[in-house]
Amino acid sequence: MGTPVQCGEATTTDTFKTLEMKPSEKYLCTELKGADIYAPNDTHFRVSGENVYKFKEGYVLERKIFDKELAIESAKAGTDIMVKTTVKDLIKRDGQVCGVVAKHLGKTFEIKADIVIAADGLESTTARIAGLKNVNKVGDIGSCAQYEMVGIDTDPNYMQLHFGKHIAPGGFLWIFPKGNGVANVGLGVRNTKETAYHYLNTFIKKLKATPVELNIGGVPISGPIDKTFSSGIMVVGDAAGQTDPITGAGIENTVTCARIAGEVAVDSIENGDTSSSFLKRYEDLWRLAIGNNIENSLRYRKIFDKLTDNDFNILAEFLKNNDPNSISKLSILKFLKNNPHLITLLLGIFIQKT
Helix, strand or coil, X not given: CCCCCCCCCXXXXXXXXXXXXXXXXCCEEEEECEEEEXXXXXXXXXXXXXXXXXCCCEEEECHHHHHHHHXXXXXXXXXXXXXXXXXXXXXXXXXXXXXXXXXECCEEEEEECCCEEECCCCCCHHHHXXXXXXXXXXXXXXXXXXXXXXXXXXXXXXEEEECCCCCCCCCEEEEEEEECCEEEXXXXXXXXXXXXXXXXXXXXXXXXXXXXXXXXXXXXXCCCCXXXXXXXXEECHHHHCCCCCCCCCCHHHHHHHHHHHHHHHHHHHHCCCCCHHHHHHHHHXXXXXXXXXXXXXXXXXXXXXXXXXXXXXXXXXXXXXXXXXXXXXXXXXXXXXXXXXXXXXXHHHHHCCC
16 A cells, blocks of 8 residues: 555645545645746746646645555445455456455455455556456556655745656656655656656756655556446556546546545445446546546647647746736737647637636
């Protein structure tokens, strides 16, 4: 639970609203009030406040502690938790999933269940066995590497996002402050000859800081799998591809979808109906909740993929010199007159917002 960390550890305030729980100082590192966004030539601008450039305020967490706290609260509510246990296969009867084959400390055994909720991450053996997921293509995955570092001189309430093909081709680099000079410094890349680890080590050479932890992993960034349910099973989180295609963020979306899955599971069992037609409610509800956001992010990610470093530099210069809270449509249109290829991106960020 939470180890090894496969996450930048930042999330929004909405995560805790969905969980209906108050954030605890046990696992909160810092509050995020905004972001400093850097173009390839180091031109940068600051985003502050809710929903400016689609930004949401939030927190940087200590995931190891956060996940354990969730497990503790779940156990107090009556959940049976099995540590050091992995799912090896599904139990099926007449096409219906009715449990799992698990392995614990060398011992293999069956666990019968009315419904299985697969939340086993990017590769999701469980979803694949259920016939709900194919093997991921290379272009569908962001390859990520992250150091936790000590000695980072950065504003504790503002994350940094760095763009550029020489920094993180096909993705971006982040610095998430955790307070007291500690920060997560990581990046995600796509379709590169060099590894994410290579690009990360290149970037941190200019930082006077010391790594104390390294985590490497992947994140799905091509949208959800085609179907996230079948008779007796639902798929949630990275396993379902429910992460944001631009940022790779997954905590808020996963919490939203997991809550829906739990509520549908309760209704299903109370009604004595665990069929595919009943569990379709899960997919209908989660797509209603976050589907449009994911589709829009995927669309804008494809636009970002076509931008050159010079495009980012021009955009950053424009946004640096214009207050996002009072920017006029006229000034945007004047900018687009000289940069018509950026029209879809700029109109999506600003015109629809006003």
